[in-house]
Amino acid sequence: MSESRRLFFALALPPVLQRRVIRWRAAHFEQDAGRPVAAANLHLTLAFLGEISEVRAAALRDIAGRIHSPTFSLTLDDLGHWPRPGVVWLGTRRAPNALLQLASLLRSHAARNGCHQSTLPFHPHISLLRGATRPVALPAATPQWQLDATEFGLYESRYLRGRTRYQCLQSWPLVMPSSCE
Numbered sequence: 001m002s003e004s005r006r007l008f009f010a011l012a013l014p015p016v017l018q019r020r021v022i023r024w025r026a027a028h029f030e031q032d033a034g035r036p037v038a039a040a041n042l043h044l045t046l047a048f049l050g051e052i053s054e055v056r057a058a059a060l061r062d063i064a065g066r067i068h069s070p071t072f073s074l075t076l077d078d079l080g081h082w083p084r085p086g087v088v089w090l091g092t093r094r095a096p097n098a099l100l101q102l103a104s105l106l107r108s109h110a111a112r113n114g115c116h117q118s119t120l121p122f123h124p125h126i127s128l129l130r131g132a133t134r135p136v137a138l139p140a141a142t143p144q145w146q147l148d149a150t151e152f153g154l155y156e157s158r159y160l161r162g163r164t165r166y167q168c169l170q171s172w173p174l175v176m177p178s179s180c181e
C-alpha cells in the first residue's frame, strides 16, 4: 500500500521577510494572543491537497512542472483575525491577478485529482498566530511589506516531536511576464 503524506502548494517567504515579520509580531501582539508560527513555517498556501498518495502527488508534481505562470509582487498590507479556526493572518488588500490565477489553476488540478477543495473563496494569507480563538487586539497600522514571488513549491506538513514542520519537496519557477507568451 502506498504511503500518504499531507501536502500543499505554497509560496515561501524569503528569510529577510521572515525575520521582519517575526520581529514585528513580537512587538505588536500580546504573548497570550496565540501560538506564533515559526519563522521557517511562514508561507502563503496556494492549494491545500490534504493526505494524498504518492501516485496522486506524482501526478500533481507533473502538472506543476508544466505550469507557465508569471512572476508577481504582492503588498502585505492587510491583517485580520478568524476566531473560529483561531488564526491571525497577514494578507493583501489587492491580490494580483497572477496570484489568483495560479491558486485557481492549482486548486482546480487538485480537485480533478481527487483532493477535496474548500468551497470558501480563496483568501490569500500568511498565518501568523494559531490557537487565537479569543478576541485579539490587532495593531492599528499594518506594515506594507512586498513579497516578490518568483517560484512556488510543493510542501509536506509533518508533526514531529510536538512541532509542525513544513518541508519543501520541490519548487518550480514562475516566469518573467515577457516570456509567458
Ligand code: 2AM
Binding pocket: 008, 045, 048, 087, 118, 126, 127, 157
Ligand atoms: P492556514 O495557514 O490558514 O491554517 C498547511 O497545513 C497549510 O495548509 C496551512 O497554511 C493551512 O492554512 C492550510 N490548510 C490546512 N488545512 C486546510 C484545509 N482544510 N483547507 C484549506 N487549507 C488548509
